[in-house]
Amino acid sequence: MLFKTLSKKEFRNLVELLLEDTEVIAPRQIGVNEKSKPIHHYLPVRKFEEIDLDYEITEYSAKSYFLPFRENLSSCRFEDDDWTQEIHYRLKPRVLMGLHSCDINALLKLDKVLAGDRFPSPYFISRRRNTFIIGIDHDPCEGGFCQSVGADVVTHGFDLYLTDLGDRYFIAINSDHGYNILMQVDAKDTTGQDNKDYLEVRQRIASKFEPLNMHNLPNLMDIEFESEVWKKWGSKCLSCGSCAMVCPTCYCYGVDEQVSMDGKQGVKAKQLYSCNLLDFAAVAGGHNFRADRETRLKYRYYHQHRGFMETYEEPLCVGCNRCGLVCLAGINPPGIIRDLQTEDQV
């Protein structure tokens, strides 16, 4: 990987260059929560001042720009007794800025499912290839356990990755695109001092994490499949699906079709779903394979920490704890994982 440094003034010039002719999405503060903590979202920005790179976590993940809540898969024009199908993919380039390591690692995991070797999704790949990603290092978030799932560092999956060194950014360059764009402004070669400062920042960040015991979790998931832990947490679940909406890696969806008022147009669309919703696994004839909320909650964790591990040798979860923050019932992964770890220990 190539590295450069960029003064904060030059960084502003870089962003303003991008803002000239490209849609830029970046973290923006949209308000404060009940504890007076700022709420950030990834939103389109017009001016450099709107961007707040010094944020802790966005309420929604960056997933929304690759797997939008609702996306048309195909449209249909009806004529007489016949129809024609049309398919379009999103083509417009855009810049997605200020992603933390968890969100970039999440995209890498989504790549495995959606851009991998079995039925790669043109909808996802088109969005992914048309998005220029600028990531940034940050201190650990409250409740986040990204280090415990190995998602606190990234080595690819972005174009540029910034580390704040006070007066300047240390920049990792991971694509020729990123390099070319950096060459539009006054980027400097890294010096020995830059490297030293960068490593110091990384060390400081790494030392701040509180570890969560993930040891042997896939086997534990099988052993504790009938555990009371699931009843305890499952009985709180409101089956609202918020956890899956804010999750950077939950990719499941439902497909439905709608017809326009005049009956001449039809749309087949996918809409993000959640395995905690009641009808997730209901089949024709009325049978529901996961009718209880604890089975559905368990399934979500089972998929993230056992199933995905089996296929890709890593958990699906990136440890951002967004689901824990958004859950009205207070269900959170560190709580559940700690309970599972201690369930059968004397």
Add this chain to the structure above:
Amino acid sequence: MNELLHPYDITHEADIMQPLDFNRRSRLKHVDQTFKSEIINIIRLTEMEKLFQVRILDDAARERFSFRPGQFVMVEVPGYGEIPISISSSPSHKGFIELCIRKAGLVTTILHKARRGVPIGIRGPFGTHFPIEKMRGCNILLIAGGLGLAPLRAPIFHVIENRSNFKNVHILYGTKQPSMLLFNYQYEEWDRIADIDLKVIVEQGDESWKGPVGMITALLDEVDIAPRETYAIICGPPVMFKFVCNHLTQEGIPMNRMFVSLERRMHCGMGKCCRCNIGSTYTCLSGPVFDYWSVINLKEAI
């Protein structure tokens, strides 16, 4: 100044410009494009089930379309929705495919109202198949309960068409009532084939029913099984194949020689939507055909 970022057009990729073929699974393709197809015939089977003969309209696409027994397609009625349906016809039959569909939800209800000639969309084929090629030289038990005869019909045709590859062939079928028997106009034809043994049973008989009454496992007692050289294909509701498979396990058939087809909700057929996950195994990619050993290792499969 020049644009910094240039649009990347996925439709210009060499792979995606190839003719659409779902059997080439690893290539980039228009995964949601359907083969426009015509319902060429509708055959009434029972009050709840109809058999649809469906032909892909494009000659080249129809020629390319091939499937293995046990695979399924996604059937789209534009404006209504898309559903997974297993293919009930012979894999060697090229002109059209047959889909046995029970009236159960929105899309199937509208299909039951459809007239001959209506254009629908087909994507696929998807999923695993019954590994008939492995069963060469062995006895085959083909066992179905209820609607399970729909996915079992493809391997039945395949076995009949390649009868000399196998030793003894038994077809066992059971339903709740005689009025629910599917494809009953074909039993005589199958039974008349030399060396094919067909047995049908119902749980509750009626005045006209002359055959045996009871559970499907009762038929198994009448079959002489040589466990070391027998394969079984079982399609039906989980409670039925659980009993049948346990019975066959006791007879000594290894669990990896029994194959079942599982049913789950599906929205994509391609391992993306997660709706068909059992534990965390995709029924659409690793299934719908599983051997029984895999099934008992799947959490919440039965």
